[in-house]
Each structure stands twice: as C-alpha cells, then as structure tokens.
Amino acid sequence: MKTVTAATNQQVHPFDQLTGDEIMLVADIVRKEKSDMNIIFNTITLQEPPKYLMMSYLGWDRTRPRIEHVEREALVVAIEKPSMRCYEAVVSLDSQTVKSWSYMPDVQPILTxxxxxxxxxxxxxxxxxxxxxxxxxxxxxxxxxxxxxxxxxxxxxxxxxxxxxxxxxxxxxxxxxxxxxxxxxxxxxxxxxxxxxxxxxxxxxxxxxxxxxxxxxxxxxxxxxxxxxxxFRKDLKPIIIQQPQGVSFTVKGNEIDWQKWNMRISMNYREGLVIHNVSYQDGPEKRPLFYRISLSEMVVPYADPYAPHYRKHAFDVGEYGLGLCTNSLTLGCDCLGSIYYFDAVFNDHNGKPFHVPNAVCMHEEDHGILFKHTDYRNGRAHTVRSRRLVISQIVTVANYDYGLYYYFYQDGTFEYEVKATGELNTHVLAEDETPGDYGVMVAPQINAQHHQHFFTMRIDPMIDGLNNSVAQVDTHRSPFPTGHPRNEFGNGFFAKETILKDTLEGATNPNYESARFWKIINESRVHPYTRAPVGWKLVSHHQTPLFAQDDSIVGERAGFAKKALWVTPYDEKQMFAGGFYCNQSDGRDGVPVWAKERKPIDNRDIVLWFTFGITHLPRVEDFPVMPVDMCGFIMKPFNFFMANPGLDIAPTNKKMNQSVHANADKAKESSCCPGNKL
Missing domain, CATH: 3.10.450.40 (Nuclear Transport Factor 2; Chain: A,)
Structure with missing residues (x-):
C-alpha cells in the first residue's frame, strides 16, 4: 500500500481552506482591530467567494472577460468574554483588514x-x-x-x-x-x-x-x-489490494482528475468535506454538472418523550461541526489500497491552528460488474468491471461514528453514502424497570432508545449551465381497465413528468405508489434523440418520515427533515438547512422558512436540499459496538449522453486483475472471461 499527502506549498485556489498561517494572520488582524475586547475565536474559516465571480474565474461564464484573481477572505465568529456576546467579522487576507464587524444578537455559535x-x-x-x-x-x-x-x-x-x-x-x-x-x-x-x-x-x-x-x-x-x-477467528486469510502500475487519478493541489471527472475538494469546520466544480469530459466537450455538494445538516432525534430525553436530538453539523469532529485516518484500516490523503486545519479558541493529518482519504476500488452481455447463440460473453473513485472522511460525534463517502463511477454515476457505526447512546434502568415503548434492553439495565438519523445534502447544480429546473417523475398505471381498447391486456403504465415551478411545489416527498424520483434538467439544452431536456436523475432508497410531531421541539428545529426534497432559488447566505446559528435554535431560520414564500425555481440558479436517513430501532446485536448501517442517494445521467459513457472501458480479463482459482483443480482453465478477446 502507498500513501501520499497533499502538498502544502501549492498555489492557493479560492476554494482552498485557510492554511495554518492564514488562520494565525486572521486572528492577529482581529486582535489588533479589537484590542479592547477579550475574544474567543469560535470559528475562523474561509469566506467562500461569491458564485458570480467564481463562475467567471472557473471559466463557465463566458459573457465577460475571465476574472483571474478573487479576493481571499475569512469569516470569523467570535465570542466576547465575559458578556458572551457573539460577533461576526469578514477579514480580507489581501488587504489584511477587517472589512466588517457585526454584533449578532440572540444567537449561540457552534460548540467546539x-x-x-x-x-x-x-x-x-x-x-x-x-x-x-x-x-x-x-x-x-x-x-x-x-x-x-x-x-x-x-x-x-x-x-x-x-x-x-x-x-x-x-x-x-x-x-x-x-x-x-x-x-x-x-x-x-x-x-x-x-x-x-x-x-x-x-x-x-x-x-x-x-x-x-x-x-x-x-x-x-x-x-x-x-x-x-x-x-479471534482463525480462518480468515489476507485480502491484499494492489495497483502495481499506480493510481489512475491525478491531483494538483486540491483539484482531482479521474476517468473524465474533474472536481475540487475542500474541508471546513462545519460541513467537513465539500466537493466543488464537478464536470465530466464528454468527447471534446467539458460539461459542467455541480457547482457545490456538501452535507449541509443532520439531526438525530430520539423517541423517548420523557425528561430529559426529549432534548436528545443532535444536530451534528450545526451544533458540533463535522470538520471539527473528523478523524485522522489510518492506512490499511480506514482505507485499503493505494491511498492519497488530504490534511485539514482548523482553529482553537485562541486563534491558533490545529492540524488533522489524513483527514480525507481518496482511493480507487473495484465495484463489481459495470455491464455484461452473453450472446446465448455463440456463447460469447463481454464483461466490463466497474471501478469507482472514493473520497471520504470519518467523523466521531460522542458515541456515534459516521463514514461519509463520495463515489464517482465510470458511467457518470455519482453516489453519496453514510456508514453509521460507533456505540449506542444508552441510559440506565432500575433492576426491575423495562424500556417501555421507546427503546430496547440491549444488556441488563441498559436501555438503547429508538431514534432516527436524517442527513440533508445541499446540492448546487449547474447541469450544462447555471439555469436549471427540477422535474418530478411519477409512474402510473394506465387509467384504462383491462379489456379497454387502449389497455386490452391490462399491462399498461407510463411516466409523467411535472416541472416544479415554485418553492411550494418544490417541497415534496417520496411516493412508493408512483416510484417517484426527481430529475435536475436544463431546459435550454435538448437531447437530439429524446427531444427532451438533458438531465440528471436523483433517487434514494433510504428515506423515512420524521416521526416526531410537527410542533414538537425537534419538529420545529429540524423542519428540513419533514420533506425529502426542497428546492429554493440560490442565495449565497443560505448554506445550512437548519440555519447558520443552529445551536439552541428555535426553527426561525432554515430551509422551511426560506421555502415558505412562493418563489419561482424553474429555469434559474437553484439549490436542492435532499434528505435521506435511517429509523434505528436498536438491536442487541448493535451492542457493545454497532455494525455499520448504510444509507445515501444516487445521481445518474438521464438522457444526458449520447450512449452508455462507459463503452470505451477495456473489457475485463484475468491478466489485468490477476484473479486465480481458489480451487486448484480448476487452475488449468484458460480464462475467467472466455469471450473477451483482449
């Protein structure tokens, strides 16, 4: 196994997180400006540049001369002692000045x-x-x-x-x-x-x-x-993952190229790993797909309604910060194979940087068959195996551990997966007490309460351009009964697409009866075959309703979990589904508030807030440590390319992957894929 750590002397890109030196510089600038204040530096992080500037800087906006420099700024959230008042500052690293300083009443910043x-x-x-x-x-x-x-x-x-x-x-x-x-x-x-x-x-x-x-x-x-x-079990033999010719991706700073995909990554204290500026090389054309993707918020509400358990609903992004909770990953344990690591850096209360080495892991892995067909007439089989690029981090928030995985596939599919593990949050029972309706006894006197996990992604698309729409796709039985001339044998069904026109229509849920999914489409680009807009399908098989009452404390604070999908017009200040100041919040900020007023969302710059999750009824098998429970979502090109984009991947053969027979008696057979001629 090999490991490489991202170089720290690369030229800084506008999306790159602040360096340790920049964090110390920002803290020094603020201290000098506010020398009469005793300041706790709750947050020192990159203030991401405005999107309209970055679209030019990245080369997507060709309506004006390309911007070649974007001012580098930091966002500071500070707490004054002893008043514990909260202040926000924007600091220019270019001019080394405090550009703004604002008192933020009635808020509580993230817990560090x-x-x-x-x-x-x-x-x-x-x-x-x-x-x-x-x-x-x-x-x-x-x-x-x-x-x-x-x-x-x-x-x-x-x-x-x-x-x-x-x-x-x-x-x-x-x-x-x-x-x-x-x-x-x-x-x-x-x-x-x-x-x-x-x-x-x-x-x-x-x-x-x-x-x-x-x-x-x-x-x-x-x-x-x-x-x-x-x-320990004695019957396990080693599995060794090797890439003797090296990896297939290239890295320049925080920019990644792999199998026609191009993107940038960053880390911040709150969302942790963020994916920026995703594109796919389609022949001679580099096609933009997503401006920014991140885990915007999550909430873990517990079911026991009695005090003090009614307060147990952790917002692991907004209250604690996935970046601040990220693990330093270990080669050969958290990631297998030829591994490329990226480090992260955050600040402490004194404005000093602390580094997390190996905070992000990137590697390739086999993912079974991408496609296969056997001609039953002549027996020729054509098999192409799938490979995916994995970019991941693991966070620990008290008892729970979450593996957070971004997957990119050779056929243009993108997937996000959460692997939840760690330990159950437990509370004690008296010797003769039962858990009642809201939990299960996983060991004598140890109660594990029922709970849920909701993860809300912020998806900022640019499917072939900045102006996009969302179409809801529902499949229906034919309205004509069996025997009708238009459905004589009763097998008819069809799909109906509805473009969501405004924020009220954009707040929607799954529908099992209609196999509902959604498409992000560009109405300005029509596919030459389908005569319909090109698009990207969004679907999850891990969606569950929020079981708490709508007017409960968690229902008010985590209103984003009440819908699987919200679509809102782009607003650079609307980054977190539960509001920027989520800690001790009351629900007056966040996606449901932003989507309450009817605003158009078709054929414009939009943001999707997509929620998936798990309802966890604990098992004895989850104790003392939980096997992973997985959930996530997938986005696939939907009438976007001219054919299967993986057709140019070489067929599979055992010479390449060095597969062998476990049964030595079969070793004389010549090929694992006899129909492949390469």
Missing part, C-alpha cells in the same frame, strides 16, 4: 472541541456532581466521564441569551472500558459563560419499585485487549 473538553473537566470537579456520584457508590472521580451535548431547547432554561450545555454521565470500571455499558442517572446543566453547573436533572425510574437505579457494572467491551487474541 475546546468547549467539550472544558465542560467535561468542569463537570467532573463540580461538588454537586461528586455528591451524586458518591450516592451511587462512586468515590474515585477518575472513573466518571461526561459526554457534553448541546442543550437543544430546554423548557426551563429558555432562549439563547445563555450559552448552555448538558452532560450525559457515565463511568468506567478500568481504563478503556466501554463507558456506555455503565450509564449514570443524572444530567448536569452547564452555563458555559459562567462555566458553572447550574442544575442537575435526574432520570427517574418509571415502572419500578426503586427511586433510583444502581449502576450496571458488568463489562461489555469490544477492544481487542478485552476480546482476547485467543478468541
């Missing part, structure tokens, strides 16, 4: 890793927390651990004037023990501005004779030192 570590340390040292632990029989506070969570919206501590967090409490019986096997029954509430525990809430047993549960002490571990090497 610095916040997490400070709150956990505070909680463990708090006298009231220590007293609760002693009552449970814990006298060594080094055994106690806290998962700091966003407060969501607390019915007692209302509003956003105070920066609040809650801590879910656990213990470990030894170093590296699984803390989620030993949940505690109380939740401290923390005022982050005061750095003080202001309240402690208890999780009371419901159908029990006990007033307080005991701590389950049985160990449930999955790390190898607990499982024991002697217990």
């Amino acid at each position: 890793m610095d916040d997490m570590f400070e709150v956990e340390e505070l909680v463990i040292k708090d006298p009231r927390v220590q007293a609760e632990c002693r009552e449970l029989g814990i006298h060594d506070m080094s055994q106690v651990f806290a998962d700091p969570w966003a407060i969501a919206r607390h019915v007692t501590h209302k509003g956003r004037d105070k920066r609040l967090m809650q801590a879910l409490m656990y213990m470990r019986t030894c170093e590296d023990d699984n803390q989620y096997a030993h949940p505690l029954d109380f939740v401290p509430i923390i005022d982050v501005g005061l750095m003080k525990v202001i309240d402690i809430e208890h999780i009371r047993p419901r159908d029990s004779k006990f007033t307080r549960p005991t701590i389950p002490l049985q160990q449930h571990n999955f790390l190898p030192e607990f499982v024991g090497e002697e217990n």
Whole structure:
C-alpha cells in the first residue's frame, strides 16, 4: 500500500481552506482591530467567494472577460468574554483588514472541541456532581466521564441569551472500558459563560419499585485487549489490494482528475468535506454538472418523550461541526489500497491552528460488474468491471461514528453514502424497570432508545449551465381497465413528468405508489434523440418520515427533515438547512422558512436540499459496538449522453486483475472471461 499527502506549498485556489498561517494572520488582524475586547475565536474559516465571480474565474461564464484573481477572505465568529456576546467579522487576507464587524444578537455559535473538553473537566470537579456520584457508590472521580451535548431547547432554561450545555454521565470500571455499558442517572446543566453547573436533572425510574437505579457494572467491551487474541477467528486469510502500475487519478493541489471527472475538494469546520466544480469530459466537450455538494445538516432525534430525553436530538453539523469532529485516518484500516490523503486545519479558541493529518482519504476500488452481455447463440460473453473513485472522511460525534463517502463511477454515476457505526447512546434502568415503548434492553439495565438519523445534502447544480429546473417523475398505471381498447391486456403504465415551478411545489416527498424520483434538467439544452431536456436523475432508497410531531421541539428545529426534497432559488447566505446559528435554535431560520414564500425555481440558479436517513430501532446485536448501517442517494445521467459513457472501458480479463482459482483443480482453465478477446 502507498500513501501520499497533499502538498502544502501549492498555489492557493479560492476554494482552498485557510492554511495554518492564514488562520494565525486572521486572528492577529482581529486582535489588533479589537484590542479592547477579550475574544474567543469560535470559528475562523474561509469566506467562500461569491458564485458570480467564481463562475467567471472557473471559466463557465463566458459573457465577460475571465476574472483571474478573487479576493481571499475569512469569516470569523467570535465570542466576547465575559458578556458572551457573539460577533461576526469578514477579514480580507489581501488587504489584511477587517472589512466588517457585526454584533449578532440572540444567537449561540457552534460548540467546539475546546468547549467539550472544558465542560467535561468542569463537570467532573463540580461538588454537586461528586455528591451524586458518591450516592451511587462512586468515590474515585477518575472513573466518571461526561459526554457534553448541546442543550437543544430546554423548557426551563429558555432562549439563547445563555450559552448552555448538558452532560450525559457515565463511568468506567478500568481504563478503556466501554463507558456506555455503565450509564449514570443524572444530567448536569452547564452555563458555559459562567462555566458553572447550574442544575442537575435526574432520570427517574418509571415502572419500578426503586427511586433510583444502581449502576450496571458488568463489562461489555469490544477492544481487542478485552476480546482476547485467543478468541479471534482463525480462518480468515489476507485480502491484499494492489495497483502495481499506480493510481489512475491525478491531483494538483486540491483539484482531482479521474476517468473524465474533474472536481475540487475542500474541508471546513462545519460541513467537513465539500466537493466543488464537478464536470465530466464528454468527447471534446467539458460539461459542467455541480457547482457545490456538501452535507449541509443532520439531526438525530430520539423517541423517548420523557425528561430529559426529549432534548436528545443532535444536530451534528450545526451544533458540533463535522470538520471539527473528523478523524485522522489510518492506512490499511480506514482505507485499503493505494491511498492519497488530504490534511485539514482548523482553529482553537485562541486563534491558533490545529492540524488533522489524513483527514480525507481518496482511493480507487473495484465495484463489481459495470455491464455484461452473453450472446446465448455463440456463447460469447463481454464483461466490463466497474471501478469507482472514493473520497471520504470519518467523523466521531460522542458515541456515534459516521463514514461519509463520495463515489464517482465510470458511467457518470455519482453516489453519496453514510456508514453509521460507533456505540449506542444508552441510559440506565432500575433492576426491575423495562424500556417501555421507546427503546430496547440491549444488556441488563441498559436501555438503547429508538431514534432516527436524517442527513440533508445541499446540492448546487449547474447541469450544462447555471439555469436549471427540477422535474418530478411519477409512474402510473394506465387509467384504462383491462379489456379497454387502449389497455386490452391490462399491462399498461407510463411516466409523467411535472416541472416544479415554485418553492411550494418544490417541497415534496417520496411516493412508493408512483416510484417517484426527481430529475435536475436544463431546459435550454435538448437531447437530439429524446427531444427532451438533458438531465440528471436523483433517487434514494433510504428515506423515512420524521416521526416526531410537527410542533414538537425537534419538529420545529429540524423542519428540513419533514420533506425529502426542497428546492429554493440560490442565495449565497443560505448554506445550512437548519440555519447558520443552529445551536439552541428555535426553527426561525432554515430551509422551511426560506421555502415558505412562493418563489419561482424553474429555469434559474437553484439549490436542492435532499434528505435521506435511517429509523434505528436498536438491536442487541448493535451492542457493545454497532455494525455499520448504510444509507445515501444516487445521481445518474438521464438522457444526458449520447450512449452508455462507459463503452470505451477495456473489457475485463484475468491478466489485468490477476484473479486465480481458489480451487486448484480448476487452475488449468484458460480464462475467467472466455469471450473477451483482449
């Protein structure tokens, strides 16, 4: 296996994330400008250039002379101490000046890793927390651990004037023990501005004779030192993935070329991995497809309606930041084969950079058959195997781990996949207590609550140009009954396309009865065969309704999850489905608000907000660590090319892939694909 790390001395592109030196420069500029303020640097990140400038810079807008330089700017979100007021600044790195400085009332910025570590340390040292632990029989506070969570919206501590967090409490019986096997029954509430525990809430047993549960002490571990090497399976043989002639992609800075695809990637503190400026080389024509694709928001609502569980709905993008939670990936574990890594850099509260090496993994992998046909008359088989480019990151948000994968295929297909794993969020039951309707007992006294995962992608298309539309495609039975002259044998069905004209029509859901999918189309470019606009199909087989009530706290805050698709006119300030300031939000910002007013969305610059997800009813098999659960969506060219774009891929043969028979008795057979003549 090979590894390469992206060079740090490449010329900076307008989409490239801020370097460590740039982060320190921005912090220094702000400090000098606001020398009378005690500032926490919540966020220092790239302020992406306006789209209209980038369309010229990238060469897509040919109506005027091409722009060759775009001002490089940073967005700063700062918190002033001790008032904890929030400010936004735009800093020009070209002129090294603060271009704007604005007070942002009634908001709470994202929670950072610095916040997490400070709150956990505070909680463990708090006298009231220590007293609760002693009552449970814990006298060594080094055994106690806290998962700091966003407060969501607390019915007692209302509003956003105070920066609040809650801590879910656990213990470990030894170093590296699984803390989620030993949940505690109380939740401290923390005022982050005061750095003080202001309240402690208890999780009371419901159908029990006990007033307080005991701590389950049985160990449930999955790390190898607990499982024991002697217990590992002994019948697994190595699988080795090799590319002896090297990889098929090329990388220049953050620009990637692979199999007619061209794109750029970036990383930011919030969305993590972002894909920019995607195009496909179609013969002599380089055709634009997508300006920007990212995971805009996600929410994990839990089902238990009782306090304090009603507040358990984590917005892992908007409250914590996927970039800030990204893993440093390990060669041979997280990615296999010939691996190319990209690093990431973010800021701490002091405005200093911290680097995450190997934050993004890129590699190629075999993906089975791309296409095949056997002529049954003469036995000739033609097989072409599929290969895909994988660009991925893995994030850890408290108990959950998410693998986030962008796949590009040789036939023009694009796929996004989430692999959810990690540990179940657990809470303790009394010895005689049951989980009730809202969870399952995965081990004695350990309840795993029902919950859902919703992922909302922000898809900014430019299918053969900036002005696009969305067509909804529904398949219907013929309206004529069997025996009718127009449906004599009853087998007729047809597809009906409806172009979504405005934001109200653009808020829509799947329909199993009509096998519904959507197409992003360019009405200005008509396919010569179909006489219809060229397009790109959007479909997912992983969609589920939000089961919380519409007027619930999570229903109000995560309104984007109520529809599978929203389509809105492009607005550079509308980047995050749950609003920019998602932490402690009340739902007054976000996609449902932007889509509420009727606005035209056909044949113009638009954005799609596409939601997919999982309803997770936990199993005993998910404990103590969960096998991956996968969900995602696919986009495919739909009457976009003149034929299958993979026709020019060489046929498969064993000489190329060095396949061998597992059964030695068959080894004398000459070819794995006898019909292929290459």
